[in-house]
Amino acid sequence: MSGSRILKVAVSVPLSREFDYLPPSGESPAAPGSRVLVPFGRRQQVGVVVAHASDSDLPASKIRRAIATLDDKPLLSADDLWFVRFTSDYYHHPIGEVVAAALPALLRQGKALHPTVTVIAITDAGEGADVEALSKRAPRQAELLEILRDAGGNGVDVESLTESVPNWRRAVKPLLEKGFVTRFEASMDATDPASGEPAAPGPELNDHQRRALDAIREQPGFGAYLLDGVTGSGKTEVYLRLMRDVLGDNEQVLVLVPEIGLTPQLVSRLSSRLSVEPTILHSRLTDLARLHAWRNARSGSAKLIVGTRSAVFTPLPDVGLIVVDEEHDHSFKQQEGLRYSARDLAIARAKHCNIPIVLGSATPTLEVLQHCRTGNFRRLVLPERAGGARPPNFRLVDLSRAATSDGLSEPLLDAIKRHLCADGQVLIFLNRRGFAPTLICSSCGHVAECSRCDSRMTVHARDRQLRCHHCGAHRLLDELCSACGAAVKPLGEGTQRLEDALRGRFAAYRIERIDSDSTQKKGSIDQALALAERGDADILVGTQMLSKGHHFPKLTLVGIVNADQGLFGTDFRSGERLAQSIIQVAGRAGRENRQGEVIIQTAYPANPFWQCLIDGGYAQVSSDALAEREETRWPPFTRLALIRSAAHRQIDAHAFLDIARQRIEVQHIQHLRVLGPVNAPMARKAGRYRAQLLLQSSDRKALHAVLNSLRPTLENEPAARKVRWSIDVDPIELF
Ligand code: ADP
Numbered sequence: 001m002s003g004s005r006i007l008k009v010a011v012s013v014p015l016s017r018e019f020d021y022l023p024p025s026g027e028s029p030a031a032p033g034s035r036v037l038v039p040f041g042r043r044q045q046v047g048v049v050v051a052h053a054s055d056s057d058l059p060a061s062k063i064r065r066a067i068a069t070l071d072d073k074p075l076l077s078a079d080d081l082w083f084v085r086f087t088s089d090y091y092h093h094p095i096g097e098v099v100a101a102a103l104p105a106l107l108r109q110g111k112a113l114h115p116t117v118t119v120i121a122i123t124d125a126g127e128g129a130d131v132e133a134l135s136k137r138a139p140r141q142a143e144l145l146e147i148l149r150d151a152g153g154n155g156v157d158v159e160s161l162t163e164s165v166p167n168w169r170r171a172v173k174p175l176l177e178k179g180f181v182t183r184f185e186a187s188m189d190a191t192d193p194a195s196g197e198p199a200a201p202g203p204e205l206n207d208h209q210r211r212a213l214d215a216i217r218e219q220p221g222f223g224a225y226l227l228d229g230v231t232g233s234g235k236t237e238v239y240l241r242l243m244r245d246v247l248g249d250n251e252q253v254l255v256l257v258p259e260i261g262l263t264p265q266l267v268s269r270l271s272s273r274l275s276v277e278p279t280i281l282h283s284r285l286t287d288l289a290r291l292h293a294w295r296n297a298r299s300g301s302a303k304l305i306v307g308t309r310s311a312v313f314t315p316l317p318d319v320g321l322i323v324v325d326e327e328h329d330h331s332f333k334q335q336e337g338l339r340y341s342a343r344d345l346a347i348a349r350a351k352h353c354n355i356p357i358v359l360g361s362a363t364p365t366l367e368v369l370q371h372c373r374t375g376n377f378r379r380l381v382l383p384e385r386a387g388g389a390r391p392p393n394f395r396l397v398d399l400s401r402a403a404t405s406d407g408l409s410e411p412l413l414d415a416i417k418r419h420l421c422a423d424g425q426v427l428i429f430l431n432r433r434g435f436a437p438t439l440i441c442s443s444c445g446h447v448a449e450c451s452r453c454d455s456r457m458t459v460h461a462r463d464r465q466l467r468c469h470h471c472g473a474h475r476l477l478d479e480l481c482s483a484c485g486a487a488v489k490p491l492g493e494g495t496q497r498l499e500d501a502l503r504g505r506f507a508a509y510r511i512e513r514i515d516s517d518s519t520q521k522k523g524s525i526d527q528a529l530a531l532a533e534r535g536d537a538d539i540l541v542g543t544q545m546l547s548k549g550h551h552f553p554k555l556t557l558v559g560i561v562n563a564d565q566g567l568f569g570t571d572f573r574s575g576e577r578l579a580q581s582i583i584q585v586a587g588r589a590g591r592e593n594r595q596g597e598v599i600i601q602t603a604y605p606a607n608p609f610w611q612c613l614i615d616g617g618y619a620q621v622s623s624d625a626l627a628e629r630e631e632t633r634w635p636p637f638t639r640l641a642l643i644r645s646a647a648h649r650q651i652d653a654h655a656f657l658d659i660a661r662q663r664i665e666v667q668h669i670q671h672l673r674v675l676g677p678v679n680a681p682m683a684r685k686a687g688r689y690r691a692q693l694l695l696q697s698s699d700r701k702a703l704h705a706v707l708n709s710l711r712p713t714l715e716n717e718p719a720a721r722k723v724r725w726s727i728d729v730d731p732i733e734l735f
């Protein structure tokens with residue numbers, strides 16, 4: 001018998017250690033990567049065995065036995081476990097919580113890899129039933145029967161049924177009684193995701209695309225590539241060729257995208273061009289659907305996996321290529337719990353698996369650009385739009401001179417008219433949803449504020465509500481000032497107000513607003529985007545949701561209503577962000593053969609940022625910004641980690657960070673700057689006071705060495721019990 005009888009188990013609790021158990025009595029130790037059910041305190045928990053050991057810090061009598069082994073074969077491979085550990089080490093986050101993030105919910109809860117589910121299916125009698133007659137008496141039953149008829153003999157599992165017909169349970173009873181449907185338990189097995197359709201041919205690559213493709217193909221094994229190309233320059237065509245190579249070798253491809261809901265075009269393009277049905281992974285899947293996708297990826301039967309950030313954890317035994325599209329997008333960084341960057345983890349994973357990774361963007365982050373300068377990554381440039389479309393013309397409108405109404409200046413309104421008359425489509429961009437960002441009293445100047453946050457309430461006129469966009473609090477819209485009783489008025493513009501103003505002026509045209517309020521309902525984003533794409537909507541009004549990756553063939557004018565918020569931002573990334581958001585939204589204009597125009601409204605037309613952006617484009621802005629960062633020693637020239645704390649009392653939030661600071665200082669680490677604690681830029685949110693401590697170093701190893709020993713120390717501090725705290729490695733928001 002081997003001496004390594006002790007199981008090192010990762011349990012999903014916020015403690016950065018593994019827990020020791022003995023195998024269930026009479027069993028040999030479950031292999032690493034398998035789940036076990038273990039006693040934890042007074043509860044039972046599902047954990048994952050991450051290693052075996054021959055001894056423990058605990059005395060033998062104190063080591064408890066696992067209750068059961070849940071998998072006869074490991075769920076996670078050695079590579080998967082490596083990745084979990086890497087993530088836990090790099091982000092200084094408890095390994096049990098990393099494992100939990102890597103597993104689909106059903107597996108986390110201890111369900112079988114191939115769970116049986118309750119299925120409802122139509123019977124022969126049901127096939128023969130007169131649905132039309134039924135629909136008169138019992139429309140719900142008829143609807144359900146119709147769905148089951150379409151599904152055929154394999155039926156529909158109850159979870160999916162709940163998705164499509166929320167109140168199916170009431171309708172199913174009489175159908176069961178009539179013998180029209182039957183209910184049984186089944187193990188839903190993987191369907192083969194091959195689409196069978198022949199692959200559609202693509203355009204012949206231009207020279208730039210070809211050079212980029214050759215450069216990536218040439219180098220075997222790991223390589224990180226930045227595909228730096230303006231919107232429409234044909235980056236996706238390059239990905240497609242690489243994917244075809246890899247799929248042809250029967251290997252897997254992982255594509256990470258910012259938001260699935262916003263990329264239906266990409267998904268359908270992949271499936272038509274590669275004749276493989278992509279396996280989609282995103283947060284809105286049902287638990288069962290997610291498990292299916294995960295299982296198919298793990299078995300290697302899913303070849304092409306397209307997903308949002310958490311898809312980076314999907315087991316991929318035969319992975320041959322990773323693509324991160326729109327590498328600059330913030331949604332790749334998780335901002336709560338395990339605060340990881342899916343892009344950065346994908347790079348680490350590609351390196352470990354010795355495969356290429358391609359990062360695509362028209363507005364690459366300075367981090368990635370700097371890696372290209374130092375030679376870690378290779379930059380491949382696609383300088384012009386493929387298919388002959390020309391770049392759009394930029395024009396500034398000086399808000400301090402031009403007359404405006406509801407935030408729209410005369411020159412912008414004129415341009416809208418002009419483009420609409422020429423049968424063009426118009427996009428009006430404002431990164432602020434709601435009707436107005438402020439409700440102000442016209443007599444005393446009192447502003448409606450959130451009672452739980454240091455922020456103003458946004459006016460949502462349609463629902464007659466005031467809402468806080470930071471904590472979700474809402475209340476009835478005040479008619480009168482709560483301070484003095486005088487009349488109040490909404491101040492400033494949100495997308496709803498722009499929509500109303502445009503409807504007033506362009507009543508004959510179809511106007512579509514796209515922001516997270518207008519797209520709450522399932523499927524509504526797809527519908528709105530399809531309208532926009534077909535050119536059926538004449539004016540699109542929206543937030544950055546509209547700026548991502550879409551191709552609107554008819555779009556010729558982009559109006560940016562208020563770009564000034566970003567000009568004077570306090571974050572060192574403000575300039576980079578502003579340039580990214582403007583270039584991204586501008587990239588929607590003139591994607592086919594018509595000349596595009598971009599109008600930017602600003603109260604500061606003389607600000608040098610604008611000339612730099614208009615004359616030199618993103619390349620100039622980013623290169624200036626890199627020089628400035630080097631001088632001021634901000635990332636990517638230094639590394640950051642942020643320790644955040646939040647508590648009901650401000651003093652507790654600070655006291656915890658004071659202790660953290662002391663624990664860091666006693667280590668006497670060289671080349672480490674510790675800034676704070678200070679209040680977070682929004683000092684109070686959802687009723688909690690927030691403070692932060694910033695760690696900065698030019699030496700990544702030094703920074704990580706500090707955090708290594710800091711995390712377990714802080715977990716044991718009594719002051720930690722009064723706060724919510726977290727460590728954010730490579731933060732992208734400094735609050
Ligand atoms: P990106 O991913 O950089 O936004 P796409 O790959 O989507 O660019 O290409 C933009 C448009 O140009 C698409 O309609 C695509 O079919 C077309 N296109 C791409 N490459 C070529 C090419 N070499 N010749 C002709 N059309 C091309």
Ligand code: ZN
Nearest residue numbers: 450453468471
């Ligand atoms: Zn609030």
